[in-house]
Amino acid sequence: DVKVTQSSRYLVKRTGEKVFLECVQDMDHENMFWYRQDPGLGLRLIYFSYDVKMKEKGDIPEGYSVSREKKERFSLILESASTNQTSMYLCASSPVIRDRGHYGYTFGSGTRLTVV
Amino acid sequence: AQSVTQLDSQVPVFEEAPVELRCNYSSSVSVYLFWYVQYPNQGLQLLLKYLSGSTLVKGINGFEAEFNKSQTSFHLRKPSVHISDTAEYFCAVTLRGGGTSYGKLTFGQGTILTVHP
Numbered sequence: 001d002v003k004v005t006q007s008s009r010y011l012v013k014r015t016g017e018k019v020f021l022e023c024v025q026d027m028d029h030e031n032m033f034w035y036r037q038d039p040g041l042g043l044r045l046i047y048f049s050y051d052v053k054m055k056e057k058g059d060i061p062e063g064y065s066v067s068r069e070k071k072e073r074f075s076l077i078l079e080s081a082s083t084n085q086t087s088m089y090l091c092a093s094s095p096v097i098r099d100r101g102h103y104g105y106t107f108g109s110g111t112r113l114t115v116v
Numbered sequence: 117a118q119s120v121t122q123l124d125s126q127v128p129v130f131e132e133a134p135v136e137l138r139c140n141y142s143s144s145v146s147v148y149l150f151w152y153v154q155y156p157n158q159g160l161q162l163l164l165k166y167l168s169g170s171t172l173v174k175g176i177n178g179f180e181a182e183f184n185k186s187q188t189s190f191h192l193r194k195p196s197v198h199i200s201d202t203a204e205y206f207c208a209v210t211l212r213g214g215g216t217s218y219g220k221l222t223f224g225q226g227t228i229l230t231v232h233p
Contacts, residue, residue, distance in 0.1 A: 043223040107159035
């Protein structure tokens with residue numbers, strides 16, 4: 001069974017800490033994504049990566065950075081955590097779109113981050 | 117840029133009743149459309165997708181959705197719901213053909229379906 005694994009289900013961090021959220025996929029997917037999910041706002045794209053060492057900003061990149069040194073791993077970094085970054089963070093992956101169309105994302109289980 | 121609006125934030129229904137969760141999208145070009153389900157404390161799971169062809173798409177767990185290009189809608193339906201269908205449902209859209217969009221999905225705000233006994 002294919003998987004996207006997020007290293008932590010729950011995290012509590014202090015304001016100002018540097019926080020790393022890790023995501024690993026075992027499907028050899030080219031594309032990986034980080035979203036945050038907040039009630040009433042749905043999922044909002046933070047960053048995505050379409051290849052190793054390649055990244056692009058999503059809709060809400062401020063306060064975040066990412067790293068993709070290997071194809072299977074995509075890390076989200078909160079440079080200096082703030083209380084407004086308390087949220088559910090979801091990682092997803094997908095293969096490159098080909099002639100047969102989009103396959104959809106495979107999601108991890110999410111990391112619920114609380115910044116105090 | 118594309119956008120998605122889910123018209124109901126919460127939908128309460130009784131068990132065995134039919135349900136429709138509404139989704140409208142806006143895009144100046146052709147799109148792919150998706151419905152995902154999220155059970156409590158879990159990630160999102162793909163229910164169904166529309167890529168091309170028949171406008172009526174069948175998915176898992178007895179759900180189906182109909183693509184209506186003229187109304188830019190992709191409503192999700194189930195003729196008879198079960199308690200286990202209680203979850204949050206997300207509609208999503210992406211541009212056809214990939215390119216610089218890299219298949220990024222834009223999600224709606226979510227609809228919480230609550231099935232009562």
